[in-house]
Amino acid sequence: MNGPHDMGGMHGMGPIPIEPDEPVFHSEWEAKVFAMSFATFCNFFPVDETRHASERMPPGDYLSSAYYERWLYALELLITEHNLVTPAEIEQRIAELAQGE
Amino acid sequence: MAIETSNECMTVAHAQYLLQNGVDCRGVSDDPPQFQAGDRVRTKVMHPITYTRLPRYVRGKMGTIAKVNGVYVFPDTMGQRLATKPQYVYNVRFAAQELWGPDASPRDCLYIDLFDDHLDAT
Amino acid sequence: MAHTHRPESEIALRVKAIESLLVEKGIVDPTTLDTIIEAYEHQIGPHNGARIVAKAWVDAAYKQRLLADGTSAIAELGLTGFSSEHMVVVENTPQVHNLIVCTLCSCYPWAILGLPPTWYKSFAYRARAVIEPRKVLQEFGLVIPDEVEIRVWDSNADLRYLVLPERPQGTEGLSEAALAGLVTRNAMIGTVKVQPPEQPSTLAA
Incomplete structure (x- = not known):
C-alpha cells in the first residue's frame, strides 16, 4: 500500500535524532509492547502481518506517533481483528485500571 | 491456501528457542532463478493497496542483479496470510x-x- | 526522538490493560514476556557484532568466509538468532563505504546488534539515508570524499546486513578482545568509522 511507511526519499523529516547512551527501552510500556508483540509473532501472527498492521495506521497518526506506539497500534489491531480480545473489553479494562489507580 | 497459525501461548522455552534460532524464511522452488548476476532488470510499476516490500522509490527503475539470494517465502502474500508463495x-x-x-x-x-x-x- | 502524541501515562495504562487481558486469556505468559525483555536488555547487543568484526580483522580465512556467506560464518560463533537468520556482511574499504537502512519499517540484525537505536528507527533516517546518504553521514560527523562510492543497503526483505568496518591504523598489537572493544554499534551500521584507542568518537555510542 502507498502508505506513509514507504518513506524512502521523503523530504522535510529534519535532522537525524542521535541520542547518546540510549537505553534499550525508554519505559516499561515500551518493553511490554515489544515483548507482547514478540510473544505473538509466529504463534498468532506472521511477522509480515504485524508489519502490515502498523502500516495500516491512519497516515496522520503514523507520522505523529513514536515507534512503539505504532507497534501498540499493530498489536491492538491484530488481537481485535482476530477476535482474541474485543475493543469493548480493552476500554472496560482501561476504565477499571484507571479507577484502581 | 491461507496461512494458519498455532494460536498457542508462547512458552519460555519457545521464546528462548526463537531468540537463539529465529525463523527460517527460506522456501523451496522447483524452478531455476529467472535472473543471474549481471542481468539487467526493471522493477514493476504497481500500486497494490495491500502489503508489499517493493518501495515506491524503486518502482519502474532499471537495475542490475548483484546476487541471487535463493528462495524465500513471499512477504507480500504472507502479510495478508494468503500463501507462502x-x-x-x-x-x-x-x-x-x-x-x-x-x-x-x-x-x-x-x-x-x-x-x-x-x-x-x- | 519521535515523541508520542498522546500522554505517556495514557499509553502506559492502555498497555497495562491489554497485557492483563492477554495474560488472563492465556494468549501471553508473563514469564515469557520477562524472558524476552531480559534477553534484549541484558544479553543481546552490539558486543555480538563486535566479536564478529574483531575475528574478521585478525583471521583472514574467517573474513573470507564471512563475506562469502555471512549466515554460516556468524553461526560458527554461535551468534544466530531472531531477525538475523539470513545475514549478509559488507566490507568498508578505502574505495567503498556501506550504509544500512530499512526504509519501510526498521529491519535490523537484532541478534547481532540488539534492538535498533532511536535514530535508526526515526523517520529522518528512514527517509533520508537513501536519497542523501552523504548529508546523513555528515550529521554523524563522517565526511565521505567524493571519490569514495557509497553503497546504501535497504534491508526490506528477510536478509539482514552488517557492515565490516575498516580496522583502524595503529591497532596492530591489539588482541582480538581489545579490538572488539573498539568496535561500536554505529560503525557496524555504517554511520561512523572505528576509531583507534586514543581518539574516541563523540557519536560512537
Missing part, C-alpha cells in the same frame, strides 16, 4: 542517479532485495 530473492543494484536524478552522486548505488514478482526482464 516461495520465490527467488535477488539483491538488485541501482545507480543513485537512476533513482534520484542528476543531483545524486554519480558514484553512489543503492542495493535492495527484490522478489521475482517485483521484477521484469528488460
Whole structure:
C-alpha cells in the first residue's frame, strides 16, 4: 500500500535524532509492547502481518506517533481483528485500571 | 491456501528457542532463478493497496542483479496470510542517479532485495 | 526522538490493560514476556557484532568466509538468532563505504546488534539515508570524499546486513578482545568509522 511507511526519499523529516547512551527501552510500556508483540509473532501472527498492521495506521497518526506506539497500534489491531480480545473489553479494562489507580 | 497459525501461548522455552534460532524464511522452488548476476532488470510499476516490500522509490527503475539470494517465502502474500508463495530473492543494484536524478552522486548505488514478482526482464 | 502524541501515562495504562487481558486469556505468559525483555536488555547487543568484526580483522580465512556467506560464518560463533537468520556482511574499504537502512519499517540484525537505536528507527533516517546518504553521514560527523562510492543497503526483505568496518591504523598489537572493544554499534551500521584507542568518537555510542 502507498502508505506513509514507504518513506524512502521523503523530504522535510529534519535532522537525524542521535541520542547518546540510549537505553534499550525508554519505559516499561515500551518493553511490554515489544515483548507482547514478540510473544505473538509466529504463534498468532506472521511477522509480515504485524508489519502490515502498523502500516495500516491512519497516515496522520503514523507520522505523529513514536515507534512503539505504532507497534501498540499493530498489536491492538491484530488481537481485535482476530477476535482474541474485543475493543469493548480493552476500554472496560482501561476504565477499571484507571479507577484502581 | 491461507496461512494458519498455532494460536498457542508462547512458552519460555519457545521464546528462548526463537531468540537463539529465529525463523527460517527460506522456501523451496522447483524452478531455476529467472535472473543471474549481471542481468539487467526493471522493477514493476504497481500500486497494490495491500502489503508489499517493493518501495515506491524503486518502482519502474532499471537495475542490475548483484546476487541471487535463493528462495524465500513471499512477504507480500504472507502479510495478508494468503500463501507462502516461495520465490527467488535477488539483491538488485541501482545507480543513485537512476533513482534520484542528476543531483545524486554519480558514484553512489543503492542495493535492495527484490522478489521475482517485483521484477521484469528488460 | 519521535515523541508520542498522546500522554505517556495514557499509553502506559492502555498497555497495562491489554497485557492483563492477554495474560488472563492465556494468549501471553508473563514469564515469557520477562524472558524476552531480559534477553534484549541484558544479553543481546552490539558486543555480538563486535566479536564478529574483531575475528574478521585478525583471521583472514574467517573474513573470507564471512563475506562469502555471512549466515554460516556468524553461526560458527554461535551468534544466530531472531531477525538475523539470513545475514549478509559488507566490507568498508578505502574505495567503498556501506550504509544500512530499512526504509519501510526498521529491519535490523537484532541478534547481532540488539534492538535498533532511536535514530535508526526515526523517520529522518528512514527517509533520508537513501536519497542523501552523504548529508546523513555528515550529521554523524563522517565526511565521505567524493571519490569514495557509497553503497546504501535497504534491508526490506528477510536478509539482514552488517557492515565490516575498516580496522583502524595503529591497532596492530591489539588482541582480538581489545579490538572488539573498539568496535561500536554505529560503525557496524555504517554511520561512523572505528576509531583507534586514543581518539574516541563523540557519536560512537
